[in-house]
Amino acid sequence: MRYKVYGVRIAFLGLFAAAMWAHHSPSAEFDMSKKITLTGTLTKVDWINPHIKVSMDVKGEGGKVENWGLESNPPAWFRRVGVSRNDLAKAIGQTVKVEGVRSKDGSFYGYLQKIILPDGTSLELVSPNAAQEYGK
Amino acid sequence: MRLQLLCLLTAAALVPMIGSGAPAKASASGVKRTADGHPDLSGVWQFAIDLPPGALKRESNGSVSFKSFDPSARRPAPAPVPGALPFTAAPSYKPEFQAKVKELEAHENKTDEVFYCGKPGVPRIGSPRKIVQLPNEIIFFYEDISGDPYRIIPTDGRPHRAGANPTYYGDSVGHWEGDTLVVDVTNFVDSSWFGEDGYFHSDAMHVIERLWRNGENLAYQVTVEDPKVLTAPWTEAPRVIKPSNDPLEESPKCVETDGNKLTNNDHHVQR
Numbered sequence: 272m273r274y275k276v277y278g279v280r281i282a283f284l285g286l287f288a289a290a291m292w293a294h295h296s297p298s299a300e301f302d303m304s305k306k307i308t309l310t311g312t313l314t315k316v317d318w319i320n321p322h323i324k325v326s327m328d329v330k331g332e333g334g335k336v337e338n339w340g341l342e343s344n345p346p347a348w349f350r351r352v353g354v355s356r357n358d359l360a361k362a363i364g365q366t367v368k369v370e371g372v373r374s375k376d377g378s379f380y381g382y383l384q385k386i387i388l389p390d391g392t393s394l395e396l397v398s399p400n401a402a403q404e405y406g407k
Numbered sequence: 408m409r410l411q412l413l414c415l416l417t418a419a420a421l422v423p424m425i426g427s428g429a430p431a432k433a434s435a436s437g438v439k440r441t442a443d444g445h446p447d448l449s450g451v452w453q454f455a456i457d458l459p460p461g462a463l464k465r466e467s468n469g470s471v472s473f474k475s476f477d478p479s480a481r482r483p484a485p486a487p488v489p490g491a492l493p494f495t496a497a498p499s500y501k502p503e504f505q506a507k508v509k510e511l512e513a514h515e516n517k518t519d520e521v522f523y524c525g526k527p528g529v530p531r532i533g534s535p536r537k538i539v540q541l542p543n544e545i546i547f548f549y550e551d552i553s554g555d556p557y558r559i560i561p562t563d564g565r566p567h568r569a570g571a572n573p574t575y576y577g578d579s580v581g582h583w584e585g586d587t588l589v590v591d592v593t594n595f596v597d598s599s600w601f602g603e604d605g606y607f608h609s610d611a612m613h614v615i616e617r618l619w620r621n622g623e624n625l626a627y628q629v630t631v632e633d634p635k636v637l638t639a640p641w642t643e644a645p646r647v648i649k650p651s652n653d654p655l656e657e658s659p660k661c662v663e664t665d666g667n668k669l670t671n672n673d674h675h676v677q678r
Contacts, residue, residue, distance in 0.1 A: 299516060300665055317662075318659050319659050319660055319661065319662050320524065320552040320553075320658065320659050320660065320661035320662070321524070321552050321661060321663060322665075342665075344458075344459050344461070345458065345459070345552060346658070346659045347454070347456065347458055347550070347552070347658070348458045348459055348461075349463075350656065351454070351458070351476040351653075352462065352463035352474045352475065352476065353463065353465075353474050354463060390467075391467070391468070392465065392466065392467040392468075393464075393465070393466045393467075394463060394464075394465055395463070395464040395465075395466075396461055396462075396463065396464075397461060397462050397463070397464045397473070398460075398461060398462070399460050399461055399462055399475055401462050401464055401473055402462060402473035402475070405464075405471065405473065
């Protein structure tokens with residue numbers, strides 16, 4: 272049953288849905304049409320369940336600093352794809368770029384799909400079949 | 408009288424074979440055994456908690472790599488498992504409770520304790536991540552978003568504890584039926600679910616877990632009995648769990664903050 276539901280989500284919501292997990296449906300909290308790309312200073316990495324969370328300061332319009340929070344997949348997920356807290360936390364205080372979708376409530380909150388670290392390394396949540404698709 | 412005795416003895420001899428789970432040939436299949444002759448189930452096994460599907464794409468210095476993981480320990484076995492009991496896809500609730508199950512499922516992101524970092528309990532947590540098998544007890548270790556529980560399961564023939572408080576993981580006693588470890592679990596809190604999709608239960612829930620060797624793998628199958636709410640015991644599909652080299656790691660604390668941001672009842676499917 273669980274995987275049938277996943278299948279439906281993947282089919283209808285695209286690749287990002289696959290990365291959203293089913294802790295809650297993406298449509299319950301995030302607006303899938305509100306893609307966000309943010310560049311700012313990474314200030315905090317919370318390695319907590321059920322979602323890791325990163326915080327960053329982003330200069331908005333007029334130069335005012337916006338304090339953004341972005342959650343992502345659970346720590347156990349990142350652990351099993353080879354990402355530790357330190358892989359992100361080592362960039363605290365430095366500039367990072369993230370991509371994701373924004374919370375429906377319009378707050379400075381989103382779901383992180385991709386992060387580009389100061390050394391240029393990018394980590395991106397992709398579909399289970401992405402490797403095969405990439406090779407085609 | 409002699410015929411009756413013969414029938415009785417024959418039935419008594421067959422019961423362990425029927426209930427053993429593992430096929431008779433498993434005894435001679437080279438399965439590693441402990442000193443007391445039972446199959447050795449000890450070891451670290453693949454994680455069985457539910458995780459989002461997907462993979463990680465890493466781009467660094469012009470190279471691209473992908474890493475994913477094997478979620479099979481959480482899924483029904485894709486092929487028949489020797490020794491498994493017949494199973495069905497879903498439990499059968501009494502007619503007067505079917506609407507409640509649908510209601511709980513429909514509002515799962517409000518009604519399910521697991522969504523808010525609650526303990527999944529037995530059997531929802533799935534198979535153990537590590538098993539330590541001793542002569543008179545077996546210990547199951549788990550990694551879970553809600554914490555990292557353990558269960559100490561006596562196998563020395565003692566009965567269930569009397570007067571123990573109900574818990575999410577219940578009171579367990581184990582015994583061997585042939586090459587199958589049978590864990591009998593009672594005394595649950597009635598607030599947990601035995602499966603997602605609103606599978607609530609009463610204080611009368613009784614769970615039977617069966618574990619046996621499937622080659623180098625571990626086979627795991629659960630039967631849930633609850634005569635107060637189910638029309639019949641429910642046996643789930645068996646799962647096959649592979650051995651793992653991934654050591655157990657303390658799970659980070661769980662802090663659920665999404666609940667007040669959810670704008671509808673789209674249900675989650677955690678485990």
